[in-house]
Amino acid sequence: MKTGKGPGQGPHQGQEQGLRGARERRVRTGGVELCVAELGDAARPTVMLVHGYPDSKEVWSEVAQRLAESFHVVLYDVRGCGRSTAPKPLRGGFTLEKLTDDFLAVADAVSPGRPVHLVGHDWGSVQAWEFATVRRTEGRIASFTSMSGPSLDHFGHWIKKRMARPTPRRAAQLLNQGAKSWYVYMLHTPKLPELAWKGPLGKRWPRILERVEKVPGGGYPTSSLPTDAAHGAWLYRDNVIPRLRRPRADAYAHCPVQLITPTGDAFLSQRLYDDLERWAPQLVRRTLPAKHWVPRTRPDQLTSWITEFITAQEEGDPAKKVVATGPYADRFGGQLVLVTGAASGIGRATAFAFAEAGARIIAVDRDAEGAARTADMARLIGAPHAWGETVDVSDEAAMEKLADTVDAAYGTVDVLVNNAGIGLSGSFLDTTTEDWQKVLDVNLWGVIHGCRIFGKRMAERGQGGHIVNTASAAAYQPSKILAAYSTSKAAVLMLSECLRAELAGQGIGVSAICPGLVNTGITTTSRFAGVSADEEKRRQAKAARLYGMRNYPPEKVADAVLRAVVRNQAVVPVTPEARGAHLMSRFTPRALRALARIEPPL
Known part of the structure; x- marks a missing residue:
């Protein structure tokens, strides 16, 4: 294996679409020439991104650009794809053994003497499992992040x-x-x-x-x-049947592994990974509500998880192997x-509960x-x-501006919690038009603005x-x-039900949370219509005591x-x-209406 530097083979600015500012080099190995692109500071830890089928390295464009802010990022076109050459003959030229030779050649060229952090998607992950489990690569891989591509050996045993x-x-x-x-x-099938x-x-x-x-x-x-896809068919022909028939018995990962499983993957069942802890003792699991091509659809989330995982390995702190400790860390980790x-x-x-689950948080008030x-x-x-972020949710223009800022700086929101609200107590006849306007502006229009503006995105x-x-x-x-x-x-409850019906076909869930008496600060800020300022303060204090006792x-x-x-x-x-009242509203509404007539303690 050696690095070639003939005409057009030395490092220069890459021209690939989507890889802005990439430095390109050629690496020769096993009769092929691999096109390798680099981004970021070469003195930093190296992250190597391996693409799948029928992709080329450009599938990683968004992820690579984001990772390059913190790491030395390396991408290469797998043999026969993109700007890399294909083996001759094609048959037998795409075995996992030869793909491992390619990986080692690229790793030696871009990160000599220092292990790399490996990230693979689809067939990039399939071959990276080989890299992470064969003995000749021990010491060359610092960590491995796998998505949408199982080990053929593990699959065979499964x-x-x-x-x-x-x-x-x-x-x-x-x-x-x-x-x-x-x-x-x-x-x-032949030729098809x-x-x-x-x-x-x-x-x-x-x-x-x-x-x-x-x-x-x-x-x-x-x-x-x-042409890439036609060549890549030999990835399957050279490897799938032989490995599934005779899976290796020693396919144990010799580095920490992060598994990212898209829950909507049309090609791979989540059950394939049921026994993975047996093969990867240092395993971190993540699930992502997305489809197969997550490098293109969820680059922000992948960047967050990859960065977190690599940083933990580089710091060498076992306590930081998984930063999130909440019960839903595998579900919300990295989500916005x-x-x-x-x-x-x-x-x-x-916000704190989602933070414990490893989510990225935008706190708005x-x-x-x-x-x-x-x-x-x-x-x-x-x-x-x-x-x-500071915003008044009742201000539509301000919410639009917030959404533009969030999109540009952080990405598309995965979970939106429209929680902002104000309280108002008092009889209908004592409630002024201005009182109604204030309550509806925040409690209803604030929710409408959030649902429309962020839900559309x-x-x-x-x-x-x-x-x-x-x-x-x-x-x-x-x-x-x-x-x-x-x-x-x-109105918020009915809006939620209507939106749930409308957005279900787009994979967007909608939930209405209906708390009862909860000990929060809303009692001290709620307004009481039709009473003096002193009486309002007295009622606020009494309500706070009652909620505090609850x-x-x-x-x-x-x-x-x-x-x-x-x-x-x-x-x-x-x-x-709240649960009791909900049951009564469905089965004994007359009793609930009778309770409503009781004069509450003030």
Whole structure:
């Protein structure tokens, strides 16, 4: 193996579409010449990105640009793809052994004497599993992040185990994965894949990905796609059947492994990874609500996870192997979560709960100082990144501006929590038009603005998401002193139900959280219509004492929010009285109406 530096082979500025500022070099190995691109400071830890089928290295463009801010990033076109040459003959030229030779040649060229952090997607992950488990690469790999591509050896053992001891569940798993692997059978047919890729499939592939996978349109894939895909068929022909028939018994990872599993992957069952701890003792699991091509659809999230994982290995601190410690760390780690009304109460507790699960947090509130404190604490708790933003949710223009800022600086929001709200008590006849306007502006219009502005961006991304709207038990429990407040929350509940129906087809869940009496600061800021200022202060203090005696913590509401997202629940009453009132509203509404007539203690 050696590095070539003939005409056009030495380091120079790469011209690949999407790899801005890349330095290119050629690496010769095993009769092929590999096109290698580098970004970032070469003195920093090296991250090597390996692409899958039928991609070229440009599939990593967005991830590479983001990672280059912190690392030395290396991408190369796998043999026969992009601007790398193909072996002659093709048959037998794509074995995992030869792909391992390629990896070592590139690693020696770009990071001599220092192990690299390996990241693979699809077939890039399949071959990287080989790199991470064979003895001749020990000491050359510092960590491995795998996504959408299992080890063929592990896959072979997975099949053999289910064939040796069949049960209805195991048979169903085999049949499920067998159906998902339809394309593997097609790629083993002689000549057909080559004809398809060089014909209509190669021309239509970008549109297929846009429609089915919701990947962004634009200049990728490269013009070499038909040839790349035709050559890449030999990845399957040279490796799949031999390895599945005779899987290696010593395919143990000799480096820490991070597994990222897209839950919507149409080609690979999540069950394939059930026994992975056996083969990868230093394993970190992540799940991502996305489809197969996550390097193109979720570059922000991948960058966050990869950065966190590599940083932990570089620091050598076992306690930091997984920063997030919450019960849903594998679900929300790295996701972007925006919470309104996050300066205190339920909003702050919710931001902290997502932070414990490793999410990136945007804490939004009218109180700039409070939002900043929440963001600071979120980072200490476990959020890899957290930011405070100041906005009045009732101001549509300000919310539009916030969304533009978030998109440009942080990416598309994965989970939106419309929590900001204000309280108002008093009889209907004592409630002025101005009182109504203030309550509806924040409690209803604030939610409408959030759902419309951020929900539209979720839908345009096409990778799903979740919206949580904080309603109230008052939404379905009438009260003679909460006409305006209850009306605003009832509207939020119905809005959530309508949105849930509309957005379900786009993979976006909508949940309405309906707390009862929760010990938060809203009691001290709620307004009381039709009374003097002194009487209002007295009632605020009394309400605060009553809620304090009830002492239901906002942290339990936050836990309910995370469960609602994970389970995609529609309406979630929180606290015993909220659940009881919800049941009464459905089965004994007359009794609930009778309770509403009782004069409350003031």
